Amino acid sequence: MSVSTKKAPHFLFSSFPAWGHVRSFCNLAARIVKDDDKAYVTLALTPTLINRAKDEVEVEFKGKEPESVIRRVRIVSLIQSDSQNPLELFESHAKAFPAAYADLLQGKSITCKMTNTEFDAAPPINIVVLDTIAQPLFQITRAVSGKSIPIVGWITGHVSSSVRYNGLERLGGLGDLGAKIDAEAARRGVSAKEIGDSLWNTGSGEVVKVPGLTDMYDWEYFPQKLPFEVTLSDFLRLSYAGIKDSDAAFVTSAYAFEPESMEALKSWFEEWNKDVYIIGPLLPSGYGIERNFLENSLAEHGPNSVMLISFGTFYWPVVQEYIEEVIEVLIEQKFPFILCYASPFAQLSDNLIERAEASGFGLVSKWAPQQFILNHPATGWFVSHCGHNSVMESLGSGMPIIAWPFHADQPMGAAHIEADLNVGIELVEVRTGEKGMKPLKRHGRQAKGSREAVGTEFRQVIEDCRGEKGKVWRKNAQSMKAKLAKVWLDGGDSKEDFKAFLTKYGF
Incomplete structure (x- = not known):
């Protein structure tokens, strides 16, 4: 297509209200408008x-x-609300979406309902990118614009988890889980809600085989008892339908991180006659400015001496004494650390926070600039829940990972980090709940269920970090950093895939 016939893209992005599903698109949005002086992006x-x-x-x-x-x-924001409940917010957002989308299709101005900022009229929307679990928005978009505007599904998380949770059964996937639940509910004469996760969260000991991922027992997908009730099948039903309803998909992971899983995903999408574009990782290229603790640690303890502990904005250990034991061990071992407790479920006593900070080795904060910390030369280790964004940020910084997974795609990320990439280790003794207490397929170890065992394991992990194993983990993580650094350079895999998308749709 000649330059003169190219369209100027105006992307509309929307998502379920989960920061992990939005963050990487923010980076992409900025890149789009920097690279094309006629492009617009509305989030x-x-x-x-x-x-x-x-x-x-x-x-x-x-x-x-x-x-x-x-x-x-x-x-x-299409709505004005002070609610913190994501389900309530999404319901209100979906109700406001049709009118806003219709206006944007006509190139009209739009006003943010929270800030009252008015954005001037712009070229009409000509491409829509939707988080796959925001499936109601797919239906609304089709009802307003039919097939005239392409919808690209936004797939976040580890690709191995997408293959498992929504992929073809021949690839180790669950297939159309929603249809299976509906059929079983009809057979039993009960509601789909009553079936819940029971069809696949059985803990039977089945060995799950997903390309590119070490073999795992089915119970390994549930390593923790959670402080809240969630039926994961409800979200898997939505994401399956979202992928089905999309014309193509963007994937925010990277070939370098999980090449075999990527090939499995492409095989699945080829069977569904859908294009898929691998455009990750989309990592921010700038960082925060708070640095006193890190600078002091660098001066006193040297490079790679600090351990960052963060479980993202939502997850937190249900057994409080396990995180307390980890802190006590770090203080005992004189190992500098930063503990971030952003989760609404986090509970830390004032006494523990005061003890950590009085020791001179700990900084405890409700929020911390994660990317800045991971890229600081003082930081050497990351205790993470292994959500996809955190894993990409860590490996993008060359940082080994100490995995403490909870739910969703995290168990797969943790297993991949330890068994397939050897860029870190997964903690075992911190596992909780009926399924979490069962053995792991790859080495047969299982949690003893005690604070003492957590302390013993973590002391060994610190010893390993300071020894030969730690050197190997860091060397492999640095190698992955070098690979990920290339993907958005000229000729890089992800940049070329995004250019292929723009060409396909005439932009």
């Missing part, structure tokens, strides 16, 4: 995500872009 998000999305985009701009570029990323 329709819930109120809880507006400010964080703005901050993330600004980080990518690095204060170097003119207003003519910055104004072409428009971040809006």
